[in-house]
Amino acid sequence: MRGATTDAQYGTGTEGLTNARTRIVGDRTGFTADLVIVLVRTWRSLRRIVGRAVRAASSVITSVGWVLLVLAPASLVAGYLLGWVELVAVGFAVVVLLCLAALYAVGRSAFTIDLDLPHRRVAVGESAVGRVTVSNPTRRRILGVTVEIPVGQGLAEISLPGLRGGDSIDDSFAVPTDRRGVVPVGPVRTVRGDPIGLVRRELEWTDVVELFVHPRTIGIPSTSTGLIRDLEGNPTRDLSSSDISFHALRQYVPGDERRHIHWKSSARAGEYLVRQFEETRRSHIVIALSLANADFATEDEFELAVSVAASLGVRAIRDAREVSVVVSESTPAFAKRKTLAVKSLSTISRVRLLDELAVVTYDESALGITDVARVTGEQVSGISVAFLVVGSTTGITRLRAAAAAFPPGVEAVAIVCDPDTVPGMRRVADMTILTVGYLEDLQKSLAKSVSS
Incomplete structure (x- = not known):
């Protein structure tokens, strides 16, 4: 009775529910609906796995490599079907090239790379250089490597020789400063690939470093920006009833403060005279x-x-x-x-x-x-x-x-x-x-x- 009361009061469990299951099978239940859901979830999982694999392969395999990946099975299938020995030979040759190229992309170098900009802020037109330091902390010799450093919209490429264990090498590159702005430098990446260009593996070693290219400035005498005199100099031409720079005496008018009355001058003149000041302002x-x-x-x-x-x-x-x-x-x-x-x-x-x-x-x-x-x-x-x-x-x-x-x-x-x-x-x-x-x-x- 309690369950019936709940169903009658609140309706079915899927009423008002909007999620992936209801969009696929609605409010249907049973073995068929569950089987459809299992198939959909399996398909989505496979699609994610394949997508990650394709993205990983795309980041390594070049356009030439993709062409040869298609050419190898096509040549083998066509050669065996048509009986062309030449196509079969081409297919196996392409497979060998692909296997050799894959060996170049396997592994990770044990060296360390540091990026340094001696000056992070320069003016337009001033020279700016970056420095890359490659070190080999291991005992074994490391083969030469190509280092690429994105510099703004350009690319600096440095070819470094092999390093023996414990050695390090520095190399510098120029950073353009002909335009005002912020120039991103890095990240430094190493490029590994086969001689034919079938694979290209990039590894990033540093973060992006920003170089600020400031506008050019010129020295101006401090008095040039004054144009109005402040408390350290002379007063302005504006008159004020209360300040620190005395200007003159004038007749008293209703509303003036009595503390500004100049009593000696008032006694001689026979009328009230008040002090008038020149206004001083901090510029x-x-x-x-x-x-x-x-x-x-x-x-x-x-x-x-x-x-x-x-x-x-x-x-x-x-x-x-x-x-x-x-x-x-x-x-x-x-x-x-x-x-x-x-x-x-x-x-x-x-x-x-x-x-x-x-x-x-x-x-x-x-x-x-x-x-x-x-x-x-x-x-x-x-x-x-x-x-x-x-x-x-x-x-x-x-x-x-x-x-x-x-x-x-x-x-x-x-x-x-x-x-x-x-x-x-x-x-x-x-x-x-x-x-x-x-x-x-x-x-x-x-x-x-x-x-x-």
Whole structure:
């Protein structure tokens, strides 16, 4: 009765169940259903085993080897059926070649391989080398081996001679640094195969090592990034009712604090006079780099812009100034609206900043400099100087709109990177526009803007 009550209350055991068995036999039970399930499970197990075997064979047997694997039985069968002795001879010859090739792929060498990059971070154009050390820790002699090292999109190949027991050998290879980015080096692998090329067995010995190729930077005098004076220097031109740098006396107005009244001067003048101060601020520098295709005419302009932003950021970090380096965010390909956001790069140290600048790329869906300035002005507080780094296709109108997006009192400096123009400086409204053709022009242009 209890079982009947349960079936009536909850239905059959397979009701509402969705798994492999119900998809194959439904709610049927019995010997036939169980036999079908056993056959299906056996077929799936065999398919997994065969699949692993095929993948393992495919990683060793070359395309030529597969051709000979098909040719050997075909030649033997056709030769015996047709009575062609030549085909039978060809079939047996191919079988012998396959057996000899298999012997080359059997076993594992006892040596050890180490990969070393003496310098993990270099600037664009600097030389970088990797070193491979192969050692034989055993007592027996090891035959020569071919070592392959993937380097970025290329491949370095080193042929090493045989090693006696206890010997080791070093060999170096060049790593290309003509482009900014992260170059993966490795894993180092050894290649074993037969002379004909029927089998090729690759063994990996090391992990991947990354080489950071930083943008090129130039030294900038510390006064060049100041453009606004901070607590260590002179005060700004902005007036304040409370600060540390005295400016002048003015008449008292309701709301002024009494502690700022200058009593001796008030007694002589016969009216209340209060102190007025010049505002002093700790300079907070913002470096905004556009990643929009529309702001650059060529890739060379963009690379120059990245180097300019890197040089400014490194100088500010060395001067222990408060600095924010922001770049454009990209809008997803199928988004309905533009993504109004910027990405802040790490300014904890010079290395962290250059690491992140090494991987930035420009994109057609990235925010333009006007939107970058607008978002940065809303999210970053206390900005004193804003550097807007763009290319030659950014017009004056867009630059003025970007400068106007920052709060009042922010000194906006637009740096236009154009290798095909003469460097110069001009003042447009409340914004300074510096045009640089080479990275070396940045130092002279900033010094000129500070002096003016």
